[in-house]
Amino acid sequence: MADFSLTLNEDQLQIQKWVHDFAENVIRPAAHEWDEREEFPWPVVQEAAKIGLYGFDFLMNAMVDTTGLTLPVAIEELFWGDAGIGMAIMGSALAAAGISGNGTPAQVMEWVPQCYGDENDVKLGAFCVSEPDAGSDVSSLRTRAVYDQASDEWVLNGTKAWITNGGIANIHVVVAAVEPDLKGRGQASFIIPPNSKGLSQGQKYLKHGIRASHTAEVVLDDVRIPGSCLLGGKEKLDAKLARARERGHSGEKQPAMATFEATRPSVGAQALGIARAAYEYALEYAKERHAFGKPIIMNQAIAFKLANMITEIEASRLLIWRAAWLARNGGFTNAEGSMSKYKASETAVRVTEEAIQILGGYGYTREYPVERWHRDAKIHTIFEGTSEIQQLVIARAISGLRIE
Numbered sequence: 452m453a454d455f456s457l458t459l460n461e462d463q464l465q466i467q468k469w470v471h472d473f474a475e476n477v478i479r480p481a482a483h484e485w486d487e488r489e490e491f492p493w494p495v496v497q498e499a500a501k502i503g504l505y506g507f508d509f510l511m512n513a514m515v516d517t518t519g520l521t522l523p524v525a526i527e528e529l530f531w532g533d534a535g536i537g538m539a540i541m542g543s544a545l546a547a548a549g550i551s552g553n554g555t556p557a558q559v560m561e562w563v564p565q566c567y568g569d570e571n572d573v574k575l576g577a578f579c580v581s582e583p584d585a586g587s588d589v590s591s592l593r594t595r596a597v598y599d600q601a602s603d604e605w606v607l608n609g610t611k612a613w614i615t616n617g618g619i620a621n622i623h624v625v626v627a628a629v630e631p632d633l634k635g636r637g638q639a640s641f642i643i644p645p646n647s648k649g650l651s652q653g654q655k656y657l658k659h660g661i662r663a664s665h666t667a668e669v670v671l672d673d674v675r676i677p678g679s680c681l682l683g684g685k686e687k688l689d690a691k692l693a694r695a696r697e698r699g700h701s702g703e704k705q706p707a708m709a710t711f712e713a714t715r716p717s718v719g720a721q722a723l724g725i726a727r728a729a730y731e732y733a734l735e736y737a738k739e740r741h742a743f744g745k746p747i748i749m750n751q752a753i754a755f756k757l758a759n760m761i762t763e764i765e766a767s768r769l770l771i772w773r774a775a776w777l778a779r780n781g782g783f784t785n786a787e788g789s790m791s792k793y794k795a796s797e798t799a800v801r802v803t804e805e806a807i808q809i810l811g812g813y814g815y816t817r818e819y820p821v822e823r824w825h826r827d828a829k830i831h832t833i834f835e836g837t838s839e840i841q842q843l844v845i846a847r848a849i850s851g852l853r854i855e
Contacts, residue, residue, distance in 0.1 A: 452780045453517040463521055470525045474532025481843030482533035485663035486823055492536050492663045499540050500570040507564040510547055519779035523720035523771050534827035535663030542615040543567055547577030548714050549624040553640045554680040562642050567621045577620035578845035579611040579669050590635035595629035603678040607671045617667040618652020636695040639688050642680040642694035644841045649674035660826035665685040716774040719795035722831040725766050726799040729806035729824045730760045737809055760802045786848035793841035804829045
C-alpha cells in the first residue's frame with residue numbers, strides 16, 4: 452500500500468508538464484474551431500496518439516500507479532486545455548475501464564488495446580449503458596441479451612442513448628439485462644466487436660457543451676456476438692445469477708456501477724481542469740482590466756469572487772486526490788469517489804459562471820473562452836451519475852440505510 456502524499460513524484464511532475472504542454476500548444480489553439488464545428492477532432496486525437504497520450508500504454512501505466520494520482524493529474528491538464536477535445540481523447544478510457552472492471556485478464560489484453568489502435572491507425576471505444584428511459588436508473592435497462600446455446604452466441608437488442616463515441620467506435624462495451632426480473636443484479640457486460648452486423652448509430656446529439664466529443668444513440672438490432680464476448684465469462688455470470696435468485700441479492704456490484712465508481716475521481720478531475728482554466732483566465736483579466744481608474748481586482752466584489760473560486764478549486768483537488776488514492780489502496784469507505792465527483796462538478800459550474808461575471812459582456816461572447824468553459828462544465832453535474840445521484844450514494848454510505 453502506498454502512503455498518501457500531496458507531493459507528486461518526479462514521474463508525475465514530468466507527466467503533468469508533458470500533458471500541460473500538449474494542452475497549451477495543440478489543444479487550446481484548436482478548441483474554438485472544433486467546438487464550432489461540433490465534430491470529432493480526429494487530427495488532434497491523432498496528434499495525441501503520436502506522442503503516446505492517446506493509447507493503451509499510457510492508460511495502463513497510469514492505472515498501475517499505486518498512488519492513484521497520475522491519471523487525475525493528467526486529466527486535469529488535458530481538460531484545462533479543452534473539455535470537448537479532452538473528452539474525445541479520454542472517451543475510450545470508459546470503455547477500457549468497463550472491460551478492465553468486468554473482464555478476465557485474457558479479455559482485457561485482447562480488447563482494451565483495440566479501443567485505441569495505434570498512432571498509425573487510431574481506434575475508439577464506447578461504453579454503452581444509458582437508455583432513453585434509463586439514465587440515472589441503470590437497474591431498469593431494457594436492452595436484452597439472450598443466450599443462444601446452440602451456436603454459443605449472445606443476441607442483443609435495444610437502444611442506448613447519450614453514448615460517447617457511439618456508433619463511430621470500433622469497440623462497443625454494452626451493459627444489457629440477462630434476467631430483467633433481477634433488475635441490476637441480472638445484468639452483464641458484453642463486447643461488440645468491430646463491424647458487428649446489426650449495430651448502428653442512431654441520432655447524433657447536438658449538445659450544449661463538450662461539442663467536440665461525439666455523442667449519439669447506439670441501436671442494437673439482433674446483434675449476434677460469440678459467447679466469449681461476455682465479460683467475465685458465462686460460468687461466473689451463471690453463478691452470480693444463481694446467488695441473486697436464491698438470496699435476493701448477489702453481493703456483487705452491478706457492471707455499470709462498478710465502472711462508474713472506479714472512474715468518478717477521474718470525472719472530478721475533468722471538471723477541475725475546466726474550473727482551473729476559467730479561474731486563471733478571470734484572474735489575469737481582473738488584473739489587467741481597468742475601470743474607474745484601477746484594475747477591477749482592486750474591488751472587493753471581484754477579489755472575493757476570485758478568492759472563493761480558488762478555495763473551491765483547491766478543496767476539490769484534495770477530495771479528488773484522496774479518492775484516487777483510496778481507489779488504489781483499500782477502496783472507498785464513505786463514498787469518497789462520489790464526494791470528489793460531486794464537489795468538483797458543482798465547483799466547475801460555479802467557477803465558470805463567476806468567470807463570465809468577472810469578464811462582464813465580454814464573458815458572454817464566443818470571442819472569449821469562458822462561455823465555452825461554462826457550457827462544458829455543466830455536463831459534469833449530469834453524466835456518470837448526476838449530482839443528485841452522488842448525494843444519494845453519499846447519504847447511503849454515511850447512514851447505512853437504503854435511502855430512496
